Amino acid sequence: MNQRLTRSTRRAQTSAKADQWSPPVGPPTPRRLCFCQGLFVCLFVCLSVCLFVCPLWPPALPSSDQLWDPLAPVVLLGWMGLHILLYFLPVGKVSDGLTLRDGSRLKYPINGFHALCISSGLVMLFLGLGAPLGRLFELLPPLAVCAIGASFLFSIYLYIRSFWAPSHALALGGNTGNPLYDFFIGRELNPRIGSFDLKYFCELRPGLIGWVVINLGMLMKEVELRGSPSLAMILVNCFQLLYVADALWNEEAVLTTMDIVHDGFGFMLVFGDLAWVPFTYGLQAAFLVVHPQSLSALGAAVIIVLNGIGYYIFRKSNSQKNQFRRDPTHPSVSKLETIATATGKRLLVSGWWGLVRHPNYLGDLLMALAWSLPCGFSHLLPYFYVVYFTILLIHREARDERQCRDKYGVAWDTYCRRVPYRIFPYIY
Ligand SMILES: NC(=O)C1=CN([C@@H]2O[C@H](COP(=O)(O)OP(=O)(O)OC[C@H]3O[C@@H](n4cnc5c(N)ncnc54)[C@H](OP(=O)(O)O)[C@@H]3O)[C@@H](O)[C@H]2O)C=CC1
Ligand SMILES: CC(C)=CCC[C@@H](C)[C@H]1CC=C2C3=C(CC[C@@]21C)[C@@]1(C)CC[C@H](O)C(C)(C)[C@@H]1CC3
Numbered sequence: 001m002n003q004r005l006t007r008s009t010r011r012a013q014t015s016a017k018a019d020q021w022s023p024p025v026g027p028p029t030p031r032r033l034c035f036c037q038g039l040f041v042c043l044f045v046c047l048s049v050c051l052f053v054c055p056l057w058p059p060a061l062p063s064s065d066q067l068w069d070p071l072a073p074v075v076l077l078g079w080m081g082l083h084i085l086l087y088f089l090p091v092g093k094v095s096d097g098l099t100l101r102d103g104s105r106l107k108y109p110i111n112g113f114h115a116l117c118i119s120s121g122l123v124m125l126f127l128g129l130g131a132p133l134g135r136l137f138e139l140l141p142p143l144a145v146c147a148i149g150a151s152f153l154f155s156i157y158l159y160i161r162s163f164w165a166p167s168h169a170l171a172l173g174g175n176t177g178n179p180l181y182d183f184f185i186g187r188e189l190n191p192r193i194g195s196f197d198l199k200y201f202c203e204l205r206p207g208l209i210g211w212v213v214i215n216l217g218m219l220m221k222e223v224e225l226r227g228s229p230s231l232a233m234i235l236v237n238c239f240q241l242l243y244v245a246d247a248l249w250n251e252e253a254v255l256t257t258m259d260i261v262h263d264g265f266g267f268m269l270v271f272g273d274l275a276w277v278p279f280t281y282g283l284q285a286a287f288l289v290v291h292p293q294s295l296s297a298l299g300a301a302v303i304i305v306l307n308g309i310g311y312y313i314f315r316k317s318n319s320q321k322n323q324f325r326r327d328p329t330h331p332s333v334s335k336l337e338t339i340a341t342a343t344g345k346r347l348l349v350s351g352w353w354g355l356v357r358h359p360n361y362l363g364d365l366l367m368a369l370a371w372s373l374p375c376g377f378s379h380l381l382p383y384f385y386v387v388y389f390t391i392l393l394i395h396r397e398a399r400d401e402r403q404c405r406d407k408y409g410v411a412w413d414t415y416c417r418r419v420p421y422r423i424f425p426y427i428y
Contacts, residue, residue, distance in 0.1 A: 062141050072142035076150065082122070083205045086115040087196065097190075097255045102168040106190055108197060108255060112204050112248040119209050123216065134224045136217025137289055140279065147275040154274075155183060155267035158198070162187035162264075171264030186266025199265040202273040203254055208244045210278040215240055218285035225289070231300055232293045232374035236284045239307050239371050246315065253322050258400065284375050284382045293376045300374075307370035314363025317352035321360075324348055339418070341411035349418045356421045357401075361393045365423070397422055 092111035099105050127133055136143075159179075162170065165188045174185035191198045215237045219229045229237075247254075254260060259269060295303075324333040328346065337350035352359040368386045375382035401422075405412045422428055 066138075067141050067145050069139060069142040072139060072146045075139070076143060076146045079210060080206055082119060083115060083201070083209070084196070086111070086118060087201055087205070089114060089118075095252050095255060098261055100168070100190075106192075106197065107195070108200055108252075110251050112251040113245070115205055116209055116245060116248045119213070123213055127220075132220075133217045134221035136214055137221040137286070140214070140286065144275060144279040147279065148271070151267065151271040151275050155270045158191055158265055158270065159183045159187065161191065165191070171262065173262065174264030174266055182264075182266070184267050186264025186269060189264055190260075191265050199269065200254070200260060202265075202270065203259060204247055204251060207273045207275075207277040208247055211282050212237075212241050212244050214278055215282045215285040218282070218289050221289045222292075226292065230288065230292055231295045232376075233285060233288045235295070235300060235303060235374045236288065236371060239367065240282065240285075242307075242311065243367065246311075250318070250322075253318065256322070256325065258396075258403075262403070280388070281385060283384060284371055287375050287379065287382050291375070291379065293374065295374055303370050303373045306373070307367055310363045310366030310368075310370060312363070313352070314360055314367060317359035317363060320352050321348065339411055339414055341408040343407060345408075347408065347411060347415045349415060354419055356423055356425055357416070357419050358393070358397050358423050361397060361423045362425075365390060365393065393423065 087109060089109075089111050091114050092109060094107050095110050096105040097108055123133070159182065169189060170187055171185070171189040174182050174187045176182060190200075219233050219237050222229050222233050263269060320333060320336075323330055324336070325345075328334065328338075333348075333351070336348055337354070338346040339349055340346055348354065356362060365386070368389045372382045372386050408415075
């Protein structure tokens with residue numbers, strides 16, 4: 001009875017909020033605190049890059065002619081154009097996103113894995129025709145500069161166009177009236193040009209696929225320099241290709257992530273998707289071009305097992321939750337222990353989600369470590385991703401925790417008591 005009352009009260013509050021919603025302006029709120037934390041993470045990342053990475057590798061900051069190459073904007077525009085075309089390829093299914101505040105559901109093409117296969121085929125064709133893919137090594141700084149510039153311009157476009165969007169199409173978090181904050185976090189939730197969804201397109205395709213092509217370029221550079229690719233380079237390429245292929249194979253699951261469901265599309269995500277991911281997630285491969293490593297068979301075997309365990313935990317836990325959210329009566333999840341919440345949704349308290357509150361983050365972090373280990377221990381640069389990613393996931397976990405406590409109230413507290421550790425069992 002009590003639960004039913006709470007449920008209807010919550011529903012009434014939610015629909016009232018949805019009907020009367022207007023951009024929040026005023027004193028600090030948890031969301032603004034979240035912005036401060038987000039800003040803090042970014043500042044920390046920049047500071048780490050300056051203090052921790054630059055003095056070690058590359059030895060000196062590149063000169064201005066190393067930062068610009070007229071080929072870079074051509075490559076970037078060609079790459080974006082190719083992926084826009086592939087987005088409209090009439091293959092794969094079309095899925096509905098979650099229900100929006102106005103009750104509608106957007107349609108999304110699930111053809112990212114096809115885009116990966118076709119672009120890989122094209123890259124192989126170019127290689128076969130003798131295209132010097134190893135040139136990507138020298139082209140990395142100009143490409144990164146162009147990607148950062150393009151991210152700024154694109155975010156300005158998104159910010160301006162958001163003023164024509166109806167209020168129900170705005171993200172709840174990115175509309176404070178503070179232009180800097182709103183530009184950074186993003187005002188519009190799902191900006192679209194016709195059926196072309198800009199956020200969904202950027203989240204996975206050009207950046208993630210670009211990342212593995214850059215890795216392949218680093219491998220080809222190694223072949224140019226030393227005659228054959230090293231074991232360390234092959235491992236880094238294979239591990240990261242597996243991660244990207246997995247993301248695109250499970251593209252539909254992205255429709256329920258925080259980024260698509262809650263966050264506006266602003267500079268943070270645009271820069272993250274188009275510049276940060278392709279140019280920093282593959283630092284290990286670039287590092288190996290400059291600092292060749294010899295890896296023993298035993299070392300390689302240990303690293304492969306670590307990546308395998310990480311991938312297993314990451315995939316199994318993500319799939320278990322996705323399956324449970326899509327169909328809780330499915331035989332693979334129907335026997336798991338759950339607790340009821342006032343919203344009608346249940347929370348898993350056994351299986352992967354009974355081990356820690358974010359088993360998927362645990363698996364992701366183990367993989368991150370496995371990507372860095374082939375680079376040895378002589379430099380800190382290859383471990384940059386592990387450090388950055390740990391900070392990102394701890395911050396993300398705190399943000400998700402806040403959202404879940406708001407959503408589920410007392411049921412969330414019960415879950416936290418039943419599953420006391422957040423990411424690392426018996427540690428954190
Ligand atoms: N490589 C990278 O840079 C990044 C990778 N990632 C990866 O992306 C993946 C997705 O992560 P992310 O989007 O942060 O969030 P999660 O996939 O962890 O989803 C969190 C949501 O899951 C639901 N949930 C939480 N606990 C339970 C439970 N016990 N039972 C059922 N549902 C539960 C809640 O939503 P609800 O109840 O509303 O369904 C919660 O908001 C992760 O594997 C992460 O590692 C993420 C960020 C960056
Ligand atoms: C420093 C900075 C600007 C950070 C912005 C954060 C973004 C880089 C990340 C936010 C969430 C992400 C996700 C992935 C990549 C990184 C960003 C964009 C992801 C696509 C990686 C592949 C995974 O399998 C995933 C699909 C689950 C994941 C989704 C979240």
